Amino acid sequence: LINIERLMNTIEESAKIGQLEQGGIGRLALTDEDKSMRDLFVHWLESTGLTVRVDDFGNIYGRREGKNPKAAAVLIGSHLDTQPEGGRYDGILGVLSGFEVLKVLHENEIELERPIELVCFTNEEGARFEPPILGAGGLAGVFSQDFVFTRQDKDGKVFLDELKRIGYHGAKDHRADNIYSYLELHIEQGPVLEHEKLDIGVVTGIQGMNWLEVKVTGQADHAGPTPMNMRKDSLMAAAKMIIEIKETIKKHDSEATVTVGRLSLLPNSINCVPGEVVFSVDIRHSVDAVREHLLGLLKQKIGMIAATEQVELEMNQIWETPASHFSSELIQCISESAEQLGYSHQQMISGAGHDAKYINEMAPTAMIFVPSVDGKSHCQEEFTRQEAIEKGANVLLNVVRKLAI
Amino acid sequence: LINIERLMNTIEESAKIGQLEQGGIGRLALTDEDKSMRDLFVHWLESTGLTVRVDDFGNIYGRREGKNPKAAAVLIGSHLDTQPEGGRYDGILGVLSGFEVLKVLHENEIELERPIELVCFTNEEGARFEPPILGAGGLAGVFSQDFVFTRQDKDGKVFLDELKRIGYHGAKDHRADNIYSYLELHIEQGPVLEHEKLDIGVVTGIQGMNWLEVKVTGQADHAGPTPMNMRKDSLMAAAKMIIEIKETIKKHDSEATVTVGRLSLLPNSINCVPGEVVFSVDIRHSVDAVREHLLGLLKQKIGMIAATEQVELEMNQIWETPASHFSSELIQCISESAEQLGYSHQQMISGAGHDAKYINEMAPTAMIFVPSVDGKSHCQEEFTRQEAIEKGANVLLNVVRKLAI
Ligand SMILES: NC(=O)NCCC(=O)O
Numbered sequence: 001l002i003n004i005e006r007l008m009n010t011i012e013e014s015a016k017i018g019q020l021e022q023g024g025i026g027r028l029a030l031t032d033e034d035k036s037m038r039d040l041f042v043h044w045l046e047s048t049g050l051t052v053r054v055d056d057f058g059n060i061y062g063r064r065e066g067k068n069p070k071a072a073a074v075l076i077g078s079h080l081d082t083q084p085e086g087g088r089y090d091g092i093l094g095v096l097s098g099f100e101v102l103k104v105l106h107e108n109e110i111e112l113e114r115p116i117e118l119v120c121f122t123n124e125e126g127a128r129f130e131p132p133i134l135g136a137g138g139l140a141g142v143f144s145q146d147f148v149f150t151r152q153d154k155d156g157k158v159f160l161d162e163l164k165r166i167g168y169h170g171a172k173d174h175r176a177d178n179i180y181s182y183l184e185l186h187i188e189q190g191p192v193l194e195h196e197k198l199d200i201g202v203v204t205g206i207q208g209m210n211w212l213e214v215k216v217t218g219q220a221d222h223a224g225p226t227p228m229n230m231r232k233d234s235l236m237a238a239a240k241m242i243i244e245i246k247e248t249i250k251k252h253d254s255e256a257t258v259t260v261g262r263l264s265l266l267p268n269s270i271n272c273v274p275g276e277v278v279f280s281v282d283i284r285h286s287v288d289a290v291r292e293h294l295l296g297l298l299k300q301k302i303g304m305i306a307a308t309e310q311v312e313l314e315m316n317q318i319w320e321t322p323a324s325h326f327s328s329e330l331i332q333c334i335s336e337s338a339e340q341l342g343y344s345h346q347q348m349i350s351g352a353g354h355d356a357k358y359i360n361e362m363a364p365t366a367m368i369f370v371p372s373v374d375g376k377s378h379c380q381e382e383f384t385r386q387e388a389i390e391k392g393a394n395v396l397l398n399v400v401r402k403l404a405i
Numbered sequence: 406l407i408n409i410e411r412l413m414n415t416i417e418e419s420a421k422i423g424q425l426e427q428g429g430i431g432r433l434a435l436t437d438e439d440k441s442m443r444d445l446f447v448h449w450l451e452s453t454g455l456t457v458r459v460d461d462f463g464n465i466y467g468r469r470e471g472k473n474p475k476a477a478a479v480l481i482g483s484h485l486d487t488q489p490e491g492g493r494y495d496g497i498l499g500v501l502s503g504f505e506v507l508k509v510l511h512e513n514e515i516e517l518e519r520p521i522e523l524v525c526f527t528n529e530e531g532a533r534f535e536p537p538i539l540g541a542g543g544l545a546g547v548f549s550q551d552f553v554f555t556r557q558d559k560d561g562k563v564f565l566d567e568l569k570r571i572g573y574h575g576a577k578d579h580r581a582d583n584i585y586s587y588l589e590l591h592i593e594q595g596p597v598l599e600h601e602k603l604d605i606g607v608v609t610g611i612q613g614m615n616w617l618e619v620k621v622t623g624q625a626d627h628a629g630p631t632p633m634n635m636r637k638d639s640l641m642a643a644a645k646m647i648i649e650i651k652e653t654i655k656k657h658d659s660e661a662t663v664t665v666g667r668l669s670l671l672p673n674s675i676n677c678v679p680g681e682v683v684f685s686v687d688i689r690h691s692v693d694a695v696r697e698h699l700l701g702l703l704k705q706k707i708g709m710i711a712a713t714e715q716v717e718l719e720m721n722q723i724w725e726t727p728a729s730h731f732s733s734e735l736i737q738c739i740s741e742s743a744e745q746l747g748y749s750h751q752q753m754i755s756g757a758g759h760d761a762k763y764i765n766e767m768a769p770t771a772m773i774f775v776p777s778v779d780g781k782s783h784c785q786e787e788f789t790r791q792e793a794i795e796k797g798a799n800v801l802l803n804v805v806r807k808l809a810i
């Protein structure tokens with residue numbers, strides 16, 4: 001079994017890097033905070049005798065050899081970057097529980113057939129560089145190297161420049177290439193497990209998602225002498241679109257979600273009628289056909305409002321990913337481990353994207369969820385109880401031992 | 406008469422400082438661009454033999470002595486700061502036309518009874534430091550010195566620090582204190598003069614205005630696993646408020662204007678339900694009782710939406726100024742000058758705030774408007790024709806000569 005005190009200590013150490021006032025973490029990908037966390041992580045890996053590599057996307061691996069060094073590796077991990085105001089477990093739990101699993105194997109001198117690789121993927125959140133899951137997507141070949149390297153943040157800073165700046169641009173031949181299976185422990189980030197009073201979620205797949213960027217162009221004008229009926233107010237048009245988007249989704253489907261998470265105005269001055277508004281749309285559903293239908297509907301509604309409000313409209317897709325379905329063998333294996341350990345469990349679909357989404361494209365993959373208090377995440381209030389963490393990490397250990405034999 | 410080529414040249418020189426791609430100017434108060442413009446302006450004043458002073462608010466004066474140096478001065482001017490994406494005439498026209506008037510008097514060796522002071526006021530736009538008209542308001546005693554000095558911009562930079570940084574924190578006893586009258590030539594910034602095919606607007610006063618800041622607090626959450634019916638989406642609530650504000654005003658009064666010009670989200674991340682939205686409300690009307698009634702109505706509507714959307718609400722007033730009524734003698738004097746020069750003219754009220762609004766509290770004040778093409782301003786498209794500028798500057802010259810004798 002895992003050592004929960006030790007695991008909680010490493011989580012505590014991580015939470016100091018980029019710590020925010022209300023207890024959360026702000027550690028956007030490839031910032032100075034991310035660098036500090038990576039440096040600490042590499043130090044931890046090395047002092048536990050693991051062999052460290054960094055690939056061209058900045059994904060960090062810590063490898064433990066197997067009795068058969070040629071055997072395909074069991075990969076475990078997640079990410080250490082966070083939202084601008086994120087929690088202390090999102091992603092971090094998967095990486096640091098994986099680290100704890102390796103320590104347990106190490107201190108008990110357990111030799112296994114297969115190598116085990118612990119991985120920390122780059123820019124999973126997508127909060128700094130869009131789209132999310134860039135490091136895992138690059139590894140899986142879903143995104144080309146050029147695509148990943150040229151992503152820009154809001155200030156125009158380029159992914160590759162920032163990766164080099166923090167010293168984590170490694171070698172292409174350091175990418176994981178012989179993967180037997182990938183396992184990711186993660187917080188649920190939703191309300192289901194808590195509501196159903198369950199210990200473990202056995203994740204069977206991940207919803208499909210689209211990200212759009214909508215640009216509404218009206219006419220900047222003076223807030224005083226410009227009569228109301230002579231304005232082309234881009235914010236008024238955008239406000240109508242935002243409400244219509246939500247109403248449409250709520251009316252048509254009870255499972256679908258839609259979110260406008262970022263929005264900016266030009267010139268954004270108190271006495272100027274806004275000339276331009278840019279906002280994002282995030283839409284998700286577990287059934288691709290439903291998602292695609294709803295997306296079409298949203299675009300149509302947005303277009304109609306643009307026409308009646310007489311503003312110009314541009315819509316660009318930033319990201320699309322269909323629903324993912326995980327390996328049934330691994331799903332089975334996780335259920336059995338939870339059962340053996342006496343933990344209550346249930347199969348479920350993830351509403352959040354994860355590194356597992358793209359690694360699933362290259363190797364058998366599945367995920368283990370533990371309950372989030374009040375279902376909260378992507379906020380400083382995100383919390384997961386110690387008992388829940390302990391159970392999740394024990395399932396991870398149990399499954400790893402079965403897979404690596 | 407004024408020399409229009411010379412005046413257009415100085416306007417052209419000014420437009421190079423903070424020039425934007427589409428021909429407009431970005432020269433926010435107390436930035437490096439503002440400093441460059443001030444340095445050039447001071448250089449111009451000195452090389453025309455004017456005595457330069459800077460007061461504690463950074464207002465710059467260029468003084469021409471009168472035959473009677475003890476006589477109260479005729480003050481003319483406006484401002485040289487702009488919106489983030491402003492035009493090349495807003496404020497600038499008043500300062501540089503005043504400068505042209507002084508040059509005409511100078512080259513013709515015309516000696517007048519009264520001193521004339523040309524003034525450039527600090528932070529008229531309010532786009533960087535809120536509220537607007539800070540320099541003129543400080544001079545008129547509408548704002549205390551402490552209030553002006555402690556204003557902060559969006560990044561928390563403080564007015565006095567920035568004023569010192571650019572080297573324009575002058576002496577309190579340099580404030581203009583013996584003012585016979587204040588005259589300000591300005592672009593109309595609205596569509597009336599152009600629509601009525603008039604040369605000159607004789608401004609009788611300025612609308613009353615309120616600026617509010619509205620803060621809507623919901624709950625940040627993950628855009629994926631958080632079901633639509635469990636969200637407290639602050640942007641959805643804000644969007645409803647923004648639409649309701651506009652509909653309410655349009656329904657109740659045809660003259661009133663309301664604008665939401667700046668808005669920001671927290672955490673402003675594409676896959677986060679927005680936890681907090683802060684937006685501004687600018688409301689204006691020429692009748693104070695109507696404005697106050699409408700403001701009450703808006704606050705009530707905003708409060709009702711906050712209640713139904715179950716978000717927390719904070720509303721703070723940033724600025725309030727009642728309607729201003731200018732000196733009837735000066736209004737008369739401007740009408741007569743326009744008449745003598747053969748320019749068509751009409752009395753009108755200003756929908757925009759101006760330095761004249763506050764100087765009117767300490768001395769007889771009036772304004773001269775010239776037409777804005779398409780009524781546009783606070784945008785790069787702002788434009789005023791050369792013929793219009795020439796007429797406006799000639800009226801200014803004519804009135805100054807009458808007042809200073
Ligand atoms: N787990 C997680 O929060 N991932 C970010 C990508 C997403 O938006 O789902």
Ligand SMILES: NC(=O)NCCC(=O)O
Pocket residue numbers: 222223224271495529530531537756757758759
């Ligand atoms: N003239 C001008 O644009 N002043 C800014 C203050 C206002 O918002 O009216």
